[in-house]
Amino acid sequence: MPRGPFGTRDPFTQLRREMERLFADIFEGRAFPGPAWLERQRPLVNIWEDQDTFYVEMEVPGIKSENVDLSVVGNELTIKVHYPDEKPEGVTYHRRERPVGDYARIVRLPSEVNADQVEASLENGVLTVKLPKAEAARPRKINVVAK
Numbered sequence: 001m002p003r004g005p006f007g008t009r010d011p012f013t014q015l016r017r018e019m020e021r022l023f024a025d026i027f028e029g030r031a032f033p034g035p036a037w038l039e040r041q042r043p044l045v046n047i048w049e050d051q052d053t054f055y056v057e058m059e060v061p062g063i064k065s066e067n068v069d070l071s072v073v074g075n076e077l078t079i080k081v082h083y084p085d086e087k088p089e090g091v092t093y094h095r096r097e098r099p100v101g102d103y104a105r106i107v108r109l110p111s112e113v114n115a116d117q118v119e120a121s122l123e124n125g126v127l128t129v130k131l132p133k134a135e136a137a138r139p140r141k142i143n144v145v146a147k
Contacts, residue, residue: 054131061125072115077107
């Protein structure tokens with residue numbers, strides 16, 4: 001830390017740094033959590049497919065399976081996650097960046113899925129959803145007949 005003319009810590013430099021940190025927090029959206037903040041903090045998702053199935057992985061660390069709600073309509077997977085507010089009594093937060101409240105996301109897939117065969121699991125903070133493609137969406141080999 002910078003020293004003043006008499007070898008003491010410069011309080012103005014320390015104050016300036018603290019003000020810069022405070023304004024950075026405000027303008028980065030962390031000081032006043034709300035829906036816009038939660039949207040920027042949304043869980044990361046990977047989506048891929050093989051010949052028969054779509055796969056969706058979402059990071060949801062610390063979330064229990066009973067706080068996850070999934071639904072499928074056509075080619076849309078809706079993921080709802082409830083982040084509980086588990087503030088212990090008698091504590092004062094100095095910084096709180098982990099989300100609380102409800103979060104929802106709709107993942108649109110390239111084609112419809114067989115909703116009756118969708119499987120989901122939660123392991124090590126990662127939600128994995130396996131969505132078998134609807135029969136009409138699966139590739140087929142078409143035989144060409146010579147005449």
